[in-house]
Amino acid sequence: MLKKSLAVLCASLMSVTVWAGNNPAVHEYTLDNGLKVVIKEDRRAPVVISQVWYKVGSSHEHNGITGVSHVLEHMMFKGTDKYAPGEFSRIISENGGNHNAFTGRDYTAYFQNLEASRLEVSFEMESDRMRNLKLLDEEFAKEIQVVMEERRLRTEDNPQSLTYEQFASTAFMNNPYANPVIGWMNDLENMNNADLRKWYEMWYAPNNATLVVVGDVDADEVLQLAKKYYGVHKRGEVATIKPRIEAAQKGEKRVLVKAPAELPYLMMGYKVPTLTPENSWEPYALEVLSAVLDGGKGARFEKLLVREKQIASSIGTSYGLVGLHDDLMSFSGTPAQGQTVETLEFAIREQVQRLHHELASEEELARVKAQVVATDVYQRDSVYYQAMQIGIMETVGLSWTMLADYVERIRAITPEQIQEVAKKYLIDDNLTVATLIPQPLDGETIKRRMSAGGGHGH
Amino acid sequence: MDTNNNSQAKGLITTMRTYKHMLFGLFTSLCVLLAVPAHASPTIQHWTTDNGARIYFVAAPDLPMVDIQFTFDAGSARDDDKKGVAHLTNSLLDEGAGKLNADQIAEQFDSLGAEFGTGSYRDMALMKLRSLTDPAQLTPALKLFALILSEPSFPAESFERNKKQTLIAIQSQLQSPQAIGGNAFFKALYGDHPYSAPSLGFEESVSALTRDDMVKYFQQYYVAKNAVVSIVGDLDRATAEAIAAQLASGLATGHAAPRVAPPAVLEKERVINIEHPSTQTHISIGHASVTRDDSDYFALYVGNHILGGSGLTSRISDEIRNKRGLAYSAYSYFSPMREAGPFMMGLQTRNDQASDAIKVMFATLQTFIDDGPTAEELEASKRNITGGFPLRIASNSKILGHIGNIGFYNLPFDYLDTYNDQINAVTIEQIKETFKRRVHPNKMVTVTVGAAPPEVKAATGFE
Numbered sequence: 001m002l003k004k005s006l007a008v009l010c011a012s013l014m015s016v017t018v019w020a021g022n023n024p025a026v027h028e029y030t031l032d033n034g035l036k037v038v039i040k041e042d043r044r045a046p047v048v049i050s051q052v053w054y055k056v057g058s059s060h061e062h063n064g065i066t067g068v069s070h071v072l073e074h075m076m077f078k079g080t081d082k083y084a085p086g087e088f089s090r091i092i093s094e095n096g097g098n099h100n101a102f103t104g105r106d107y108t109a110y111f112q113n114l115e116a117s118r119l120e121v122s123f124e125m126e127s128d129r130m131r132n133l134k135l136l137d138e139e140f141a142k143e144i145q146v147v148m149e150e151r152r153l154r155t156e157d158n159p160q161s162l163t164y165e166q167f168a169s170t171a172f173m174n175n176p177y178a179n180p181v182i183g184w185m186n187d188l189e190n191m192n193n194a195d196l197r198k199w200y201e202m203w204y205a206p207n208n209a210t211l212v213v214v215g216d217v218d219a220d221e222v223l224q225l226a227k228k229y230y231g232v233h234k235r236g237e238v239a240t241i242k243p244r245i246e247a248a249q250k251g252e253k254r255v256l257v258k259a260p261a262e263l264p265y266l267m268m269g270y271k272v273p274t275l276t277p278e279n280s281w282e283p284y285a286l287e288v289l290s291a292v293l294d295g296g297k298g299a300r301f302e303k304l305l306v307r308e309k310q311i312a313s314s315i316g317t318s319y320g321l322v323g324l325h326d327d328l329m330s331f332s333g334t335p336a337q338g339q340t341v342e343t344l345e346f347a348i349r350e351q352v353q354r355l356h357h358e359l360a361s362e363e364e365l366a367r368v369k370a371q372v373v374a375t376d377v378y379q380r381d382s383v384y385y386q387a388m389q390i391g392i393m394e395t396v397g398l399s400w401t402m403l404a405d406y407v408e409r410i411r412a413i414t415p416e417q418i419q420e421v422a423k424k425y426l427i428d429d430n431l432t433v434a435t436l437i438p439q440p441l442d443g444e445t446i447k448r449r450m451s452a453g454g455g456h457g458h
Numbered sequence: 459m460d461t462n463n464n465s466q467a468k469g470l471i472t473t474m475r476t477y478k479h480m481l482f483g484l485f486t487s488l489c490v491l492l493a494v495p496a497h498a499s500p501t502i503q504h505w506t507t508d509n510g511a512r513i514y515f516v517a518a519p520d521l522p523m524v525d526i527q528f529t530f531d532a533g534s535a536r537d538d539d540k541k542g543v544a545h546l547t548n549s550l551l552d553e554g555a556g557k558l559n560a561d562q563i564a565e566q567f568d569s570l571g572a573e574f575g576t577g578s579y580r581d582m583a584l585m586k587l588r589s590l591t592d593p594a595q596l597t598p599a600l601k602l603f604a605l606i607l608s609e610p611s612f613p614a615e616s617f618e619r620n621k622k623q624t625l626i627a628i629q630s631q632l633q634s635p636q637a638i639g640g641n642a643f644f645k646a647l648y649g650d651h652p653y654s655a656p657s658l659g660f661e662e663s664v665s666a667l668t669r670d671d672m673v674k675y676f677q678q679y680y681v682a683k684n685a686v687v688s689i690v691g692d693l694d695r696a697t698a699e700a701i702a703a704q705l706a707s708g709l710a711t712g713h714a715a716p717r718v719a720p721p722a723v724l725e726k727e728r729v730i731n732i733e734h735p736s737t738q739t740h741i742s743i744g745h746a747s748v749t750r751d752d753s754d755y756f757a758l759y760v761g762n763h764i765l766g767g768s769g770l771t772s773r774i775s776d777e778i779r780n781k782r783g784l785a786y787s788a789y790s791y792f793s794p795m796r797e798a799g800p801f802m803m804g805l806q807t808r809n810d811q812a813s814d815a816i817k818v819m820f821a822t823l824q825t826f827i828d829d830g831p832t833a834e835e836l837e838a839s840k841r842n843i844t845g846g847f848p849l850r851i852a853s854n855s856k857i858l859g860h861i862g863n864i865g866f867y868n869l870p871f872d873y874l875d876t877y878n879d880q881i882n883a884v885t886i887e888q889i890k891e892t893f894k895r896r897v898h899p900n901k902m903v904t905v906t907v908g909a910a911p912p913e914v915k916a917a918t919g920f921e
Binding site for chain 1: 520552560567569571588590616625630734735738768769783785786841842843844845846848849851853854855
């Protein structure tokens with residue numbers, strides 16, 4: 001389900017301030033040009049993080065241009081009319097800052113960490129590249145090579161990443177989460193600068209972005225700075241996108257992945273919903289379910305599958321509460337010595353069946369809830385993490401105000417609700433299983449060299 | 459911080475979690491920024507417990523939480539001929555204590571919302587607790603931590619299981635060109651020195667370990683006089699003292715471990731090509747170099763910031779990535795350890811470009827050694843390092859890391875306070891002179907891991 005209206009409609013400046021418990025105040029504004037501004041005053045240390053989130057990621061892409069959001073993110077450092085390629089990095093660096101950017105399935109975001117008085121440096125350059133990117137051909141020619149190297153590093157030469165990629169593209173048919181964020185190699189090989197230009201013009205506008213600032217700042221001053229730098233831009237024509245709701249899966253799917261590797265690897269994923277304003281409890285129940293299985297060393301997977309039965313050498317769950325589209329609840333692991341992916345799969349299915357037939361215990365839920373309460377405090381040790389949470393929520397069309405409810409929502413989940421989502425979603429017809437079948441890593445030679453601790457010299 | 463191949467290996471068999479759908483765009487954390495830095499730095503309080511544990515405490519009253527870290531001089535440098543014993547001992551600490559088994563320990567920490575962890579590196583072994591400071595959570599969490607410190611039971615069943623898991627982690631390194639390269643690099647740099655072996659140990663050596671080895675290792679090295687305790691959180695001094703005493707009192711007094719010998723200096727260059735069916739060749743170049751207490755440290759650190767330590771703005775990144783598009787990540791670092799840690803230049807590139815990339819790497823290094831940095835480069839790096847100081851002490855976890863290092867490596871007490879002055883005092887001439895004296899391209903190890911060995915005989919062949 002697509003959960004947000006992509007056009008931000010409010011034209012007037014709105015202001016909302018919310019105090020959440022003993023958390024610092026959060027202030028929200030919308031500039032006349034549609035830019036949402038969220039500011040959290042956190043005065044623990046004289047630092048600030050500024051992030052700009054664009055509502056575009058790999059899930060907005062279509063076949064043939066997969067990876068374009070991420071390549072564009074790389075090119076955002078390659079010059080505007082005002083700043084030559086590399087200047088952005090040099091200026092942030094000289095101001096004692098560090099910076100980076102990241103691309104996900106639903107967003108592309110840019111951030112700078114600075115001593116608090118330097119915030120204006122970030123605004124000046126970040127606002128500039130929101131609309132004035134040059135996209136030079138000679139820079140693109142080099143940067144697309146860098147991105148292909150990145151793909152080799154992260155995916156091609158990593159058997160577990162390769163398995164994940166094949167797993168996701170098997171699980172999803174028309175849900176765009178089928179495609180890797182970094183893009184298929186063939187699409188990267190055939191990408192051109194015009195693709196990037198088009199993508200930039202489609203999505204990079206103040207009314208498709210959220211500015212998040214967290215740190216030792218005064219909200220009013222930050223708002224004035226935001227108006228000064230980001231307010232100059234005109235509202236853009238932002239593309240709309242089709243819902244692409246996943247067609248119903250009609251039975252279990254399986255995929256084998258053969259790649260050079262030493263160890264087998266198993267991934268199992270059930271299709272599940274993510275958070276929407278309408279679906280008020282199921283995603284939270286899935287979140288708790290995931291923690292019952294894998295929330296700490298005391299949870300079922302570690303306790304039963306790793307320690308007691310010794311079927312898994314390592315195992316984990318993955319569920320993203322927040323996303324534009326429905327997603328997977330995935331379990332992945334490496335079999336223990338003497339075990340196989342088959343015995344591991346059987347053991348995981350047993351745990352899923354147990355969730356169908358048996359209520360989670362009060363002790364288990366109490367543990368999950370204690371962890372959530374504590375983590376809520378621990379996360380405030382990092383301004384970066386606080387900004388991330390706000391940015392993600394806003395970018396998928398939810399609201400940062402929902403963060404304040406998170407702990408209460410989790411605490412409200414009952415054992416019956418966990419059982420209900422297990423029975424509804426963790427069923428065979430919703431399941432995709434991927435298995436990594438290790439292929440030789442070039443014979444016994446490498447093994448011999450490494451077990452002796454090193455290579456031989458020439 | 460120790461360059462830690464161990465954690466790379468673990469990462470391989472850890473499932474992709476929260477960030478699996480996110481690509482960090484520009485540069486990876488492969489660029490290790492080494493140092494700690496100073497201005498309005500936190501007030502460090504220091505004392506020693508009755509049995510000799512050294513305590514470093516910073517009060518951080520803003521959040522109702524505390525971090526407590528025990529750092530023991532009990533890394534794999536102490537393995538002797540039992541490679542892997544330090545790591546396996548460390549991994550067993552929360553598997554049983556007193557009458558509690560692994561399930562009970564895990565369930566108790568989980569139910570308190572406390573985070574307990576262990577870690578093992580070449581120089582050090584860690585135990586870490588993060589807890590809320592509300593006594594309802596903190597009191598039982600401390601009690602459990604104290605039990606683990608004083609009465610770990612090394613259950614036989616856990617020992618066998620963790621041993622098997624370690625063997626799988628060792629096996630997983632064989633499918634990672636990064637891990638293969640890292641292990642070969644350390645092996646070539648350190649030869650017979652204890653830093654040579656990976657912290658995980660080897661298949662044969664780990665298979666031969668016994669439970670008794672764990673018990674003996676713990677008794678010798680997990681002792682008060684071999685421990686540094688760092689505490690950051692919402693506590694007053696009296697409470698911190700009481701907590702430190704409570705935790706440390708369960709440790710035997712023991713002795714501080716003696717320093718291991720310095721590694722031998724390599725006399726000539728060496729090229730090691732390892733065949734691996736990867737699409738990229740992973741390249742590591744360098745030699746053993748710098749200790750934590752080295753008097754050249756600041757000159758080397760600032761110089762390297764310009765050479766390859768400052769992300770996209772460094773010379774190496776500029777030559778390899780920005781100008782030529784050869785790699786996603788290209789960097790250099792000095793990794794100071796108790797004994798001489800490595801100077802390392804690294805990148806990964808498509809197999810057929812490996813020879814070119816190595817040439818560019820050496821040429822960039824040689825130019826830097828010959829000519830040093832420009833005045834503009836030095837000024838820019840100083841501004842980045844000193845201007846970024848507030849960022850480096852902006853959270854409890856960062857402060858914890860700094861005071862842990864100050865304590866463990868016996869850095870001066872005013873290390874953070876004087877950091878920016880030390881950086882600002884570095885001159886162009888000093889960097890040039892120090893690099894000439896300390897960095898030797900013709901005595902470096904070059905390790906490549908990839909499908910097509912590059913046509914490289916030796917560094918000097920590039921001139």
